[in-house]
Amino acid sequence: MSVLSNGLRVATETVPGARSVSVGVWVGVGSVDETPNLAGASHYLEHVLFKGTRSRTGAQISEAIDAVGGELNAFTAHEYTCYYARVLAAEAALAVDIVCDVVLDAVVAAQDVDLERSVILEEIAMRDDDPEDTLGDAFAAAVFPGHPVGDPVIGSVASISGMSRGQVAGWYRRRYQPERMVVAVAGGVEHGDVVRWVRAAFAGRGDLADSGVARFPALARTGPARTRRRTGTAGAPAGGLSVVHRDIEQAHLCLGVRALPRTHPDRAALEVLATAVGGGMSSRLFRRVREERGLAYSCYAGTSSYADVGSFSVYAGCSPDNLAEVSTVIGAELADVVAGGLTDDEIRRAKGQLTGSIILGLEDPESRMSRIGRTLLVRPDYRTLDTQLADIDAVTAQQVAAVAGTLLGGPLAATVVGPYRDARRLPAGLTRLVG
Amino acid sequence: MSVLSNGLRVATETVPGARSVSVGVWVGVGSVDETPNLAGASHYLEHVLFKGTRSRTGAQISEAIDAVGGELNAFTAHEYTCYYARVLAAEAALAVDIVCDVVLDAVVAAQDVDLERSVILEEIAMRDDDPEDTLGDAFAAAVFPGHPVGDPVIGSVASISGMSRGQVAGWYRRRYQPERMVVAVAGGVEHGDVVRWVRAAFAGRGDLADSGVARFPALARTGPARTRRRTGTAGAPAGGLSVVHRDIEQAHLCLGVRALPRTHPDRAALEVLATAVGGGMSSRLFRRVREERGLAYSCYAGTSSYADVGSFSVYAGCSPDNLAEVSTVIGAELADVVAGGLTDDEIRRAKGQLTGSIILGLEDPESRMSRIGRTLLVRPDYRTLDTQLADIDAVTAQQVAAVAGTLLGGPLAATVVGPYRDARRLPAGLTRLVG
Numbered sequence: 036m037s038v039l040s041n042g043l044r045v046a047t048e049t050v051p052g053a054r055s056v057s058v059g060v061w062v063g064v065g066s067v068d069e070t071p072n073l074a075g076a077s078h079y080l081e082h083v084l085f086k087g088t089r090s091r092t093g094a095q096i097s098e099a100i101d102a103v104g105g106e107l108n109a110f111t112a113h114e115y116t117c118y119y120a121r122v123l124a125a126e127a128a129l130a131v132d133i134v135c136d137v138v139l140d141a142v143v144a145a146q147d148v149d150l151e152r153s154v155i156l157e158e159i160a161m162r163d164d165d166p167e168d169t170l171g172d173a174f175a176a177a178v179f180p181g182h183p184v185g186d187p188v189i190g191s192v193a194s195i196s197g198m199s200r201g202q203v204a205g206w207y208r209r210r211y212q213p214e215r216m217v218v219a220v221a222g223g224v225e226h227g228d229v230v231r232w233v234r235a236a237f238a239g240r241g242d243l244a245d246s247g248v249a250r251f252p253a254l255a256r257t258g259p260a261r262t263r264r265r266t267g268t269a270g271a272p273a274g275g276l277s278v279v280h281r282d283i284e285q286a287h288l289c290l291g292v293r294a295l296p297r298t299h300p301d302r303a304a305l306e307v308l309a310t311a312v313g314g315g316m317s318s319r320l321f322r323r324v325r326e327e328r329g330l331a332y333s334c335y336a337g338t339s340s341y342a343d344v345g346s347f348s349v350y351a352g353c354s355p356d357n358l359a360e361v362s363t364v365i366g367a368e369l370a371d372v373v374a375g376g377l378t379d380d381e382i383r384r385a386k387g388q389l390t391g392s393i394i395l396g397l398e399d400p401e402s403r404m405s406r407i408g409r410t411l412l413v414r415p416d417y418r419t420l421d422t423q424l425a426d427i428d429a430v431t432a433q434q435v436a437a438v439a440g441t442l443l444g445g446p447l448a449a450t451v452v453g454p455y456r457d458a459r460r461l462p463a464g465l466t467r468l469v470g
Numbered sequence: 471m472s473v474l475s476n477g478l479r480v481a482t483e484t485v486p487g488a489r490s491v492s493v494g495v496w497v498g499v500g501s502v503d504e505t506p507n508l509a510g511a512s513h514y515l516e517h518v519l520f521k522g523t524r525s526r527t528g529a530q531i532s533e534a535i536d537a538v539g540g541e542l543n544a545f546t547a548h549e550y551t552c553y554y555a556r557v558l559a560a561e562a563a564l565a566v567d568i569v570c571d572v573v574l575d576a577v578v579a580a581q582d583v584d585l586e587r588s589v590i591l592e593e594i595a596m597r598d599d600d601p602e603d604t605l606g607d608a609f610a611a612a613v614f615p616g617h618p619v620g621d622p623v624i625g626s627v628a629s630i631s632g633m634s635r636g637q638v639a640g641w642y643r644r645r646y647q648p649e650r651m652v653v654a655v656a657g658g659v660e661h662g663d664v665v666r667w668v669r670a671a672f673a674g675r676g677d678l679a680d681s682g683v684a685r686f687p688a689l690a691r692t693g694p695a696r697t698r699r700r701t702g703t704a705g706a707p708a709g710g711l712s713v714v715h716r717d718i719e720q721a722h723l724c725l726g727v728r729a730l731p732r733t734h735p736d737r738a739a740l741e742v743l744a745t746a747v748g749g750g751m752s753s754r755l756f757r758r759v760r761e762e763r764g765l766a767y768s769c770y771a772g773t774s775s776y777a778d779v780g781s782f783s784v785y786a787g788c789s790p791d792n793l794a795e796v797s798t799v800i801g802a803e804l805a806d807v808v809a810g811g812l813t814d815d816e817i818r819r820a821k822g823q824l825t826g827s828i829i830l831g832l833e834d835p836e837s838r839m840s841r842i843g844r845t846l847l848v849r850p851d852y853r854t855l856d857t858q859l860a861d862i863d864a865v866t867a868q869q870v871a872a873v874a875g876t877l878l879g880g881p882l883a884a885t886v887v888g889p890y891r892d893a894r895r896l897p898a899g900l901t902r903l904v905g
Binding site: 050051052053054055085086093094096097098100101102103104105106107121122123149150151152153154156157158160161163164165166282283284285315316317318321322325326327328329330331332352353354383384385387388389390391392393394395398399400401 | 485486487488489490520521528529531532533535536537538539540541542556557558584585586587588589591592593595596598599600601717718719720750751752753756757760761762763764765766767787788789818819820822823824825826827828829830833834835836
């Protein structure tokens with residue numbers, strides 16, 4: 036890795052034999068940084084930047100990437116925004132140039148802000164028509180009340196409808212600074228070439244001397260920039276029971292608790308717990324809910340983690356006729372883990388599953404680029420793959436039992452999306468799990 | 471590639487540097503082979519095979535793969551079923567053993583057939599709650615009336631509810647024969663080892679001598695096994711206008727025609743056409759509908775192809791308020807292509823995009839395994855990547871114009887999923903496009 040003297044970090048992973056190159060510009064700006072009237076500004080901006088730069092129209096940007104068979108896209112999360120391209124190795128310099136141009140030099144014209152307003156309102160309607168997406172946003176609001184990760188990245192119809200060109204452009208000007216960015220590149224390239232291309236793309240944006248320091252600077256995110264009322268602590272009851280009515284055939288359930296932030300020392304134990312409880316085909320919930328009872332097509336557990344908070348949750352989608360039994364089975368399994376922990380066999384299998392899936396997940400340049408970029412941006416200390424795997428290997432049954440007891444011993448938050456007008460129509464077995 | 475003397479084909483692609491191995495057993499059985507009372511039997515069977523074999527319970531199968539961090543899954547399509555695993559290279563022999571065991575030696579117990587019946591009925595409900603999945607199945611029915619690719623792979627509530635253990639087991643016994651299968655493996659493995667593992671897994675199933683013939687046998691699918699009334703020819707009007715009512719915020723539109731089967735000489739020209747019309751960010755429809763007018767979040771064109779039929783279609787998801795304008799814009803662009811073909815620049819860019827995306831799509835072992843397995847199973851002649859790319863490169867503007875004229879010059883079939891009780895509520899601009 037290199038750190039240019041304007042604060043920009045450039046990290047490369049050369050993948051021998053790779054025919055492709057993935058280029059990502061990661062910007063440490065996301066929805067947690069937004070004030071309420073700017074809700075969705077980071078995502079809105081992500082859309083608008085593709086509409087044209089001082090040297091290329093939107094059409095020219097698309098045509099240049101399409102002509103070489105590449106992909107150019109972006110996504111916005113709570114804590115960061117990533118712009119990326121994937122191209123054949125011979126086109127890597129072009130990809131770096133275009134992605135940097137989009138990120139650094141967009142025009143943000145009033146007309147384009149208005150056009151993208153319509154597109155984003157369509158995207159919100161899509162989210163509302165997708166039961167699982169709706170559930171994800173509603174559960175986040177329930178489990179993180181008052182915390183910015185509880186708000187949707189996309190914003191709301193009201194915030195998007197009301198946001199001006201000046202607000203969007205101001206967000207861009209203030210937030211998109213080199214010291215808040217990481218350029219991550221992986222595939223069939225060499226670091227020296229990448230640094231050269233990046234310096235050319237950033238020319239004129241402050242001192243670009245390569246400090247050559249392969250250390251990791253201190254600007255990684257350690258907490259949301261936005262200050263807001265915070266409620267709840269790990270494992271505490273959060274939003275209780277919430278219902279979003281949709282006239283659909285299935286009921287979609289998310290049950291869970293506020294859990295651990297990204298760098299918490301018990302994160303690895305929590306991952307082992309979530310994997311054994313509902314991380315794969317041999318997990319408890321998949322066996323009990325789907326394989327032994329045929330109650331649902333999908334049932335799984337997972338975690339989220341951010342700088343200062345996180346969650347543990349269980350998802351199931353099932354017929355409303357089965358919701359009572361599904362809730363009871365999930366509740367019983369969670370209670371069983373709290374009371375008795377996991378067996379040694381479950382812990383061994385969960386560790387194997389986590390380790391294997393992390394390594395298998397890094398088989399292509401794109402995933403390696405993502406790992407580098409995200410890790411540099413969000414962690415105060417860069418954690419290598421070996422460290423990550425060693426942390427998993429070191430987890431003990433006692434740690435897992437302790438985490439389960441702390442997090443899952445109390446009432447849960449629950450959100451249901453389905454054919455229910457209000458929470459009183461939900462089965463008692465579900466209501467009992469919620470404090 | 472090797473052909474064992476029981477007819478089984480075994481094909482390996484060694485990927486230097488790959489840490490993973492992908493193993494797929496591709497079976498030439500799919501929904502096009504099913505009679506109406508067996509509708510969904512291939513997919514149903516795919517579920518049931520994971521419930522246990524003569525030597526492993528369902529739980530043991532899942533635990534063995536989870537313990538090494540692998541993935542084990544399957545999918546069913548109209549013309550084939552694929553069972554696959556993805557593991558670290560050191561576990562490749564285990565993966566071959568397990569996938570072959572599942573495919574060859576499942577018990578198909580009555581109790582498991584009943585359990586999976588519930589799971590599949592949940593899966594049908596999920597499809598019904600997903601507007602785009604619903605649209606895909608409804609459009610296929612509209613554009614392929616009377617042809618088996620017009621029927622959903624998953625079957626219907628009626629066919630799944632009524633299917634007996636004997637019917638599912640009979641489908642398995644009759645259809646899962648070695649000469650109808652391809653074992654495809656890609657990643658950090660050698661072909662000799664793969665053949666050895668496969669022969670061990672198939673032991674006792676007929677003569678297993680490796681014929682050593684690196685040629686491609688003739689059993690590839692050239693048409694659906696099921697005979698049914700066939701209607702329509704390429705470009706002809708198919709099912710007219712159909713509507714599926716859903717109480718949702720967006721309207722989802724699919725417009726298109728019956729087009730070309732997989733091996734038709736004009737397939738490459740059709741791909742170039744679809745790419746230029748709606749295949750990427752610089753395509754006509756993406757520019758006109760989203761970038762210039764902000765009418766939709768998604769708008770794209772695509773093709774499907776099977777042994778004896780295919781389709782060309784355009785998708786858009788938009789607010790009902792925008793459906794009239796979206797339909798008019800799509801209709802005008804298609805008419806413009808019919809009248810004037812594509813520019814040289816569009817053709818050059820579409821070729822670059824197709825070529826690049828094919829190569830980029832083969833960067834990981836899993837996609838290479840899929841390419842080998844599917845190609846061997848569905849094409850009468852194995853087509854190499856070089857041949858595929860050369861076919862694209864050879865496409866001329868005249869060929870594209872001819873294909874556009876033949877396929878898109880007449881009325882289209884259209885399907886809408888959205889808040890419409892019947893087709894009379896749809897905008898006139900859309901109705902006019904349908905014959």
